[in-house]
Amino acid sequence: MTDAEIRAVALATLLSIAPEVETDELRGDRPLRSQVDLDSMDWLNFLLGLHEKLKVDIPEADYARLIALDDVVGYLHKKLGGT
């Protein structure tokens, strides 16, 4: 998958949790949770949604690396075999 495709999946997953989010206004390099007011349950559901859609396991130890949307996309890109 390309970064753009992964980003689209991530945004679709985000919208299923926070439907009011204006994705065009999201900054990819800023902390995602604070931009869209996701609590820990929302965040868990977001990661779970990515896991289910992309069949990627995300160990809890990696959660701390996933801060901004760009981090999430880059992480998933590597997990999916990208370089």
Place this chain on the structure above:
Amino acid sequence: MIEFKLPSLGSDMDEGTLLEWKVGVGDTVKKGQVVAIVDTTKAAVDVESWQEGTVHQLIAEVGQKMPVGTVMALLLESGEKPAPGSAPGVGAGETVIMAAPVPRRMVSPAARKHAEEEGVDLDSITGTGPRGAVTLQDVEAAAAALKQRPAPRAVSAEPAAKVADKAAEKLADMRKTIAAAMSRSKREIPHYYVAEDIPLARALAWLQAANAQRSMAERLLPAALLLKAVALALRRFPELNGYWRQENDNAGFVPVAAINLGVAISLRQGGLIAPALLHADGKPLTLLMQELTDLVKRTRAGSLKSSEMNEATITVTNLGDQGSQAVFGVITPPQVALVGFGRIAERPWAENGGLKVLPVVTASLSADHRVSDGHRGALFLLELNDLLQRPEELDQ
């Protein structure tokens, strides 16, 4: 004859609007069965029956707004025959004073939700359901027609604006409800507050090890540990778990054996609801986490049960996700206590003459001074602290 009345779905509820009957005349009703969906200012709630019987008469009509305590239906007890002249049916009651019906479109909850999602104006739809009710199929058809029609922007924007207005109206109603309940709380309940910093190194290490063995869908959040610890601590402090009741000149505390934690859940559109995790002290962490996840999901989707809305015996609020170090909450009457948690964060921690860095959470207790004293409140927080130092014992 059993009178099925509109229950109070929280101390802040004065009235509700019947959205849908889930039973019909002649149906057998079991304990705990959902018989109706009622809209409150906070959410659409599945109202359960706590008595068994056979539906004899549906008195309330869909769309009717009524005060708490209004008889909505009559049920026949087991073996009971209807009284002569008491005709079964819908809206045929003579002995019950009913609130005046409010003109309102009859719309199923699913249809209303879908209309909001699609920006469909319900007033523009002709309902094909019973008595002209707008069904999900009606909304889907209208949404499809809307998408196919090359409408000018100004016209297509109008329904969305109306939907936004309705959402704003709903939010305003919820704020009024919260304002009334919290004003009453601060007016009537003499609050006292105590707080305790609790190191969570052991609890989080245990959680990390436990989660490493679990699939993503089964992982636990720290909130599950905190809730379970609160529930277990309450077993030793029954004066914090129950209701302050006042009837005429008689007032006093009524302890409740069941420990039902009201979990404060913020809604994405604004406002909050605190539905109950029932019997939280007796549930293993995996089940508690599943129920918490389900409760949050259903709260935000607007599909709670009446037992979840009116059976909380204490409230727990957690503002750690919002970055607050501590929260000192307002008690939800008629409850007599509220436990608050702030952010779990690394902090310097002095112990045995040494200094280290540990994850720490500030737990607070707001409690009713008519029922308990600060001394007992402080002991409760110490018990909470102690339980969180033995996390493996929470999973029972």
